[in-house]
Amino acid sequence: MLQKTLKMAKKVYLDHGATTPVDAEVVEAMQPYFTEKFGNASSIHCFGKVARDALEKSREIIAWKINAEKDEIIFTSGGSESNNLAIKGVLFANKEKNHIITSKIEHPAVLQTCQALENGFSVTYLDVDAGGLVDLKKLEEAITDKTALVSIMHANNEIGVIQDIRTIGEICKRHNVLFHTDAVQSFTKVPIDVKDINVDLISLSSHKMHGPKGIGALFIKKGTELQKQNQGGHQELDLRAGTENISGIVGFAKAVELASDDHVAQMQELRDKFIDKILKEISDTTLNGGREERLCNNVNITFKFIEGEGLLLHLDAHGIAVSTGSACTSQSLEPSHVLLAIGLKHEDAHGAIRFTLGKENTQEELDYTFEKLKEAVKNLRKISPLAK
Numbered sequence: 001m002l003q004k005t006l007k008m009a010k011k012v013y014l015d016h017g018a019t020t021p022v023d024a025e026v027v028e029a030m031q032p033y034f035t036e037k038f039g040n041a042s043s044i045h046c047f048g049k050v051a052r053d054a055l056e057k058s059r060e061i062i063a064w065k066i067n068a069e070k071d072e073i074i075f076t077s078g079g080s081e082s083n084n085l086a087i088k089g090v091l092f093a094n095k096e097k098n099h100i101i102t103s104k105i106e107h108p109a110v111l112q113t114c115q116a117l118e119n120g121f122s123v124t125y126l127d128v129d130a131g132g133l134v135d136l137k138k139l140e141e142a143i144t145d146k147t148a149l150v151s152i153m154h155a156n157n158e159i160g161v162i163q164d165i166r167t168i169g170e171i172c173k174r175h176n177v178l179f180h181t182d183a184v185q186s187f188t189k190v191p192i193d194v195k196d197i198n199v200d201l202i203s204l205s206s207h208k209m210h211g212p213k214g215i216g217a218l219f220i221k222k223g224t225e226l227q228k229q230n231q232g233g234h235q236e237l238d239l240r241a242g243t244e245n246i247s248g249i250v251g252f253a254k255a256v257e258l259a260s261d262d263h264v265a266q267m268q269e270l271r272d273k274f275i276d277k278i279l280k281e282i283s284d285t286t287l288n289g290g291r292e293e294r295l296c297n298n299v300n301i302t303f304k305f306i307e308g309e310g311l312l313l314h315l316d317a318h319g320i321a322v323s324t325g326s327a328c329t330s331q332s333l334e335p336s337h338v339l340l341a342i343g344l345k346h347e348d349a350h351g352a353i354r355f356t357l358g359k360e361n362t363q364e365e366l367d368y369t370f371e372k373l374k375e376a377v378k379n380l381r382k383i384s385p386l387a388k
């Protein structure tokens with residue numbers, strides 16, 4: 001009985017693309033900034049200085065991770081705000097150019113920002129191939145003398161595809177167009193060196209890599225003109241008004257310091273075994289997104305003839321947390337725009353599940369997940385009108 005209870009209580013978190021648990025060391029680093037080090041970084045007195053020192057030290061750490069200069073990083077409330085500021089900031093600052101190029105598989109924080117700009121600016125939404133990659137020739141052809149900005153994400157949040165941002169950067173440089181990339185999912189998983197590749201703006205977020213929620217950053221290459229999007233104080237290079245979230249910023253920097261390549265290698269190994277096992281042992285399954293250019297922690301599979309939501313609920317009943325699409329679209333019954341963009345039929349897009357691994361996941365957890373998954377797929381197909 002006890003054993004049964006323990007088994008029922010098992011919890012396996014496989015939704016790290018939505019958010020991650022905050023590391024204990026991160027919480028510890030943040031703690032003093034709620035209590036004795038509570039000062040406002042803009043205050044002249046010693047309380048302000050303590051906060052200011054922590055702010056600038058944290059800025060150095062984020063800059064160091066992407067080989068940027070300290071004054072090329074500003075803190076924001078997260079990836080969504082960074083994307084908004086990068087795109088609107090560039091477009092509103094540029095008086096001569098009015099065209100932006102993006103892709104059809106961007107996160108809603110980019111897509112909806114671009115859609116909102118359609119009233120006054122022109123936007124090109126590039127297609128992607130079956131693996132999720134942007135066609136670089138089509139990108140170059142889309143650039144005109146009116147193009148102000150190309151915004152193409154580094155790694156996709158649903159299917160994990162990693163774009164060739166080095167070549168995209170070269171194309172943008174050749175045509176004198178600014179390049180923004182949303183690196184929220186890839187940050188600390190795929191190296192970025194801003195001195196080695198041409199990129200003008202990068203969006204980052206803390207809560208996808210074991211830092212706290214509600215804090216992120218935007219890399220802005222020196223000399224890039226940007227119009228401030230929220231008015232008020234002169235914080236963050238006078239580009240983002242508002243008292244800085246020092247505890248969040250300190251936590252974000254600590255999470256960056258703790259991120260390691262060993263974790264990446266470990267997740268990748270578990271990911272590969274998990275993908276192989278599903279494709280081999282569960283019939284009528286396909287991997288969404290290419291196998292090669294893929295985030296170390298992303299597994300997105302279509303289980304034909306069943307609804308992803310049904311499968312998700314079955315797994316949830318066994319304590320296994322996964323998602324259908326991204327956290328931002330999971331409240332919607334519409335099939336994922338990303339899966340449709342890579343050519344899936346509506347019913348196949350509806351049968352997709354995203355498993356996103358984290359550094360704390362183990363082989364044992366994935367074996368348990370596989371066992372429950374196989375059982376659930378079998379049961380759901382028995383009652384599915386779509387199954388043969």
Ligand SMILES: Cc1ncc(COP(=O)(O)O)c(C=O)c1O
Pocket residue numbers: 017018077078079080081083107109153155156157182184185205206207214215216326327328
């Ligand atoms: C690719 C991508 N961009 C942006 C965001 C938004 O980041 P935040 O939750 O920090 O606003 C997310 C979050 O899911 C994401 O996956």
